[in-house]
Amino acid sequence: xxxxxxxxxxxxxxxxxxxxxxxxxxxxxxxxxxxxxxxxxxxxxxxxxxxxxxxxxxxxxxxxxxxxxxxxxxxxxxxxxxxxxxxxxxxxxxxxxxxxxxxxxxxxxxxxxxxxxxxxxxxxxxxxxxxxxxxxxxxxxxxxxxxx
Numbered sequence: 001x002x003x004x005x006x007x008x009x010x011x012x013x014x015x016x017x018x019x020x021x022x023x024x025x026x027x028x029x030x031x032x033x034x035x036x037x038x039x040x041x042x043x044x045x046x047x048x049x050x051x052x053x054x055x056x057x058x059x060x061x062x063x064x065x066x067x068x069x070x071x072x073x074x075x076x077x078x079x080x081x082x083x084x085x086x087x088x089x090x091x092x093x094x095x096x097x098x099x100x101x102x103x104x105x106x107x108x109x110x111x112x113x114x115x116x117x118x119x120x121x122x123x124x125x126x127x128x129x130x131x132x133x134x135x136x137x138x139x140x141x142x143x144x145x146x147x148x
Contacts, residue, residue: 001049003082005089008037008044008056015053016046016072023072025134043093044070047086055082057090059102066094068104071113083116091120091144100146105131108138117142 008016013030020027036042036058043066047055054077058070073083091102105128106113122142131139 003085004048005045005086006048007093008033008046008058010034010037012046012053012056013037016044016056019053019056019072019074020070023075028070043090043097045086045090045093047073047082049077055086057083057086059090059094059099061094061097061099063098064100066099066102068102078112084120087116087120102144104142105139106142107132108140114140114142117144120144 013033016033017028017030020029020033033044036044041061042058043061044056044058046053055073056070057068057072059066060069068087071083071087073086091099094102102122104117104122106117108127122144124140125143126141128139128141130136
């Protein structure tokens with residue numbers, strides 16, 4: 001099966017919302033993704049297998065920085081490099097728009113995500129106690145800086 005990575009489109013919205021709902025206690029809704037597609041400062045990409053959205057990721061851009069706000073991968077396909085490939089594509093899209101540095105928050109207990117971000121070059125630069133709810137968890141702040 002060949003993985004196709006591209007910008008999110010209107011026809012992806014139902015699958016994107018379903019994927020988000022399957023993965024998060026406070027998921028983005030279809031309307032949230034739809035609104036993001038119309039905003040110039042947002043970049044959303046999807047990874048598709050056999051025509052089905054299996055992963056998504058998004059950035060809110062404020063050049064020269066951006067915030068990684070969504071990363072969601074089908075639970076049956078995790079650990080296969082899909083998120084890494086999707087994020088590399090997304091970051092290339094961002095660089096073409098003048099983005100040099102990217103920040104994100106991640107649950108302190110989300111070890112697989114932390115390992116992925118560190119593998120991609122992110123470095124922890126902060127901690128926000130009790131940042132997440134459902135369940136309660138600290139948030140770790142990571143940066144990917146072009147000049148580091």
